[in-house]
Structures are given as C-alpha cells and as structure tokens.
Amino acid sequence: MKKAILCGKLFTAANDKVQKNMVIFIEDGKITDVKTVKKADTTDCEVIDLSDKFVMPGLIDGHMHSIYSGEPAVVSKTAAENTINGMLNLEKDLMAGFTTIRDEGSFDFEDVALKKAIDAGMIKGPRMITSGKPITATGGHADSRYPLAIDAGDYGAFVISGADQARDAARKVFKYGADQIKLMGTGGVMSMGDEPGAPELTFDELKAAADIANDRGRNSSIHCHGAKGMKNAMKAGVRTIEHGMLMDDEAIDMMAETGTYLIPTIVAAKAIVDNGVAAGIHPENVAKAAFCVANHYTNLMKCYKKGVKICWGTDAGTPFNFHGTQTVEFKYMADAGLPVGYILQAVTRVNAEMLMMEDKIGTVEAGKFADIVAVDGDPFKDIETMRHVSFVMKGGEVFKQ
Numbered sequence: 001m002k003k004a005i006l007c008g009k010l011f012t013a014a015n016d017k018v019q020k021n022m023v024i025f026i027e028d029g030k031i032t033d034v035k036t037v038k039k040a041d042t043t044d045c046e047v048i049d050l051s052d053k054f055v056m057p058g059l060i061d062g063h064m065h066s067i068y069s070g071e072p073a074v075v076s077k078t079a080a081e082n083t084i085n086g087m088l089n090l091e092k093d094l095m096a097g098f099t100t101i102r103d104e105g106s107f108d109f110e111d112v113a114l115k116k117a118i119d120a121g122m123i124k125g126p127r128m129i130t131s132g133k134p135i136t137a138t139g140g141h142a143d144s145r146y147p148l149a150i151d152a153g154d155y156g157a158f159v160i161s162g163a164d165q166a167r168d169a170a171r172k173v174f175k176y177g178a179d180q181i182k183l184m185g186t187g188g189v190m191s192m193g194d195e196p197g198a199p200e201l202t203f204d205e206l207k208a209a210a211d212i213a214n215d216r217g218r219n220s221s222i223h224c225h226g227a228k229g230m231k232n233a234m235k236a237g238v239r240t241i242e243h244g245m246l247m248d249d250e251a252i253d254m255m256a257e258t259g260t261y262l263i264p265t266i267v268a269a270k271a272i273v274d275n276g277v278a279a280g281i282h283p284e285n286v287a288k289a290a291f292c293v294a295n296h297y298t299n300l301m302k303c304y305k306k307g308v309k310i311c312w313g314t315d316a317g318t319p320f321n322f323h324g325t326q327t328v329e330f331k332y333m334a335d336a337g338l339p340v341g342y343i344l345q346a347v348t349r350v351n352a353e354m355l356m357m358e359d360k361i362g363t364v365e366a367g368k369f370a371d372i373v374a375v376d377g378d379p380f381k382d383i384e385t386m387r388h389v390s391f392v393m394k395g396g397e398v399f400k401q
Helices: 079-093 111-120 163-175 203-215 227-236 249-258 266-275 282-292 298-306 326-335 340-354 381-385
Strands: 004-008 020-029 030-035 045-057 059-064 100-101 126-128 134-138 158-160 180-182 220-226 238-246 259-265 372-375 391-393 397-400
Touching: 020 045, 030 298, 045 158, 045 340, 059 326, 059 340, 079 100, 079 111, 079 266, 079 391, 100 111, 100 340, 100 391, 111 126, 111 180, 111 249, 126 259, 134 227, 163 180, 163 203, 180 203, 203 220, 220 227, 227 249, 238 266, 238 282, 249 298, 259 340, 266 282, 266 326, 282 397, 326 340, 326 381
Parallel strands: 004 045, 059 100, 100 126, 134 158, 134 180, 180 220, 220 238, 238 259
Antiparallel strands: 004 020, 020 030, 045 372, 372 391, 391 397
C-alpha cells in the first residue's frame, strides 16, 4: 500500500532550507513524490501524521565500529562475541535514527556478517558499508601489542610492510566481502607506544592499497591524525580522512583542492578526555586524546571556511562513546561553530556523496530509498533535539514511531 507522510516541517537536505506543510509519498520502499499539502491527494494511502514534527532524511554515521560497545579499553573477544555485540549495537543505532552507517573496521570481518544478516532481514539494523579488517603497518595503530613470543599474526588487522603486502592486503579485504578499505595512516589515541601525529604507512604502501580500491571504483578511508600522513594519503589517492585532528593549513588547502572528505569524529577524543584516568583509561591514552582535540574546533572552522567537505561521523564504540548516544556529535559540531544547516546536510547528503550513494540515500527526493526520521523539536532552534529521534523509517518500513 502507498504511504503518505504528513510533515509539519521538512528538511530535504538538498539545501539548508526548511519547508512547511509537505507530504512525502512512498511506494515499494522508495520515495515517489514530495508535494505541498495543498497539492497532495492522500486517497488510498496509509497516512503517517508527522505534522507536529521536524522531518528529514535518515541519518548516516560515516565512521563507527559496530562490534565495540564503549568499553574503557578494547577487549579481546571471539568473533562470535563481537558479532553478538554488533547485533545489539546496530539496533541501538537504528533506533537513534541512523538508517545507514559506515563500519570503519572489525577484527575478523564481523561487520560483513552483520551486513549480510541485516540485508537478509534476520536482524534489525541500519544499511551498512563495511571495511572488514583494517590495514596497518608493523607496530602501527591496530597492530597487536602481544609479547614477541606470542605470534598474533593478523589479529585485528592486516599487518603489512611494503607496497606488495599493502596491495595483497587490499585485495584480501575485497575478497572477503568488504565494501571499502580502511588504512591506518598514523599512530592513534588508544594504541600504546605510538604517536598520533607520526606517519606509519609509507606513501608507496598507501598508493598500492588505494590503487586497488580506486581501480574497482571503491572507497578508501584512512585513520589519520598527523598532517604529514594526511598529505601522503591525499597524494596517494585515498578518498576520506578520518579524524584529522593534527592537520595544518597546508593539509586543509589540499583537502579543499582535491575534494577529499574529512570525518572529524569530535566525540571520540572528547569522551576519552572527559572520562579520563578515573574511568580506567591509561594516562598515556588520555594525554594523547587531549593533545589531538586541543585545536580541533579551530581547524574545523578553517576547513569549513575553505570549502572542505566535512562529513558527520563519531567512531561510536570507542571508549565511553556508546551506540545510540553518539548523536551528541551534533552539539559538538555546533560548538565548533558549524552552521546547523550544514551539520544536518553533513549527516545526510554530504555523507551520502562520500559513500558514493547519493543516487540512493541522503535527501528526501523522488527515487531515493524511503529513509525518513523525525524529531519533536526544531534543531535550528536547539540542535540537541537531534539526540531524541522519535520516528524512524528505513526503506519504507517503520521501525520507531
């Protein structure tokens, strides 16, 4: 049966404007038309009345980890345990309004299994873009820190040294079903003994892996804090920069010139700083998080003013960054000075373009999947209303009302 959603306020995300008294028509899981109430005929439609709500496209989290649940430290678990965690976490994400997510890496391709289960209708969750195992350098971020006597192999990541190994790892990521590759370009916050600003994968390694993705028309993303690592990645053809908290002006200019996407994940570092050592996080990790986030707001405004494509992502699953509550990122992006209209486009249209899915999701337009969410308040008046999504539709099916 056809559906008609009555919208008191409608943000289509095609621009930063809000329309009033609109109707969205849906059939077979897709949007067929958007009209004003005066021009709409809802005869023979199932009417969903959201005339007292703010309606917009389904939210997209461009960077998260389905198998992690916000523990103070990454705990070694079996693939089975991780998959069960992922099932629970992804349902929380869907109920919070995320109809699409990009999983930025799992231990043993658990994200690929979860995606298959969602697509088959076995479990509830958002539409997923998967990365499988990330690719890191020997001793890099996501490499294991077990004693030398314990051979952990590729536990948690494909650990490579040299362009040939990088190329082979990228091929394996696609071989085992992932949608894109995830590279670990610099040190990280939650790994011990490395420096967030220091490059780890070399330019040759980055290019070898990125070429595999680009030649297949696939996405490539890179965990990258330091400016040098960011520049190497852009020169190598990597499409999205994750975090970028230690960027410099040259890196900002390069992102603007090359059209590289930035996913800032403010909440990831801030949650570690706010909870700190008292919560059991190692002092080294807290210090690195504080160092990374110190100038992040300032740099984000520089990026915005220079036209960098800023996306919306949270790194949900990292310490004290819980699934279903990562919507606090809306407030943090507003605190950085980004306009509300842009933030709402970042979590919808811009993310859809970054995922190369702009023909399917990201805006309320005819031909797109019927991914629709609503909140009771007006985010242009109070951005924190985005933390309380009251209606969720994915592909024409209502999951929360």
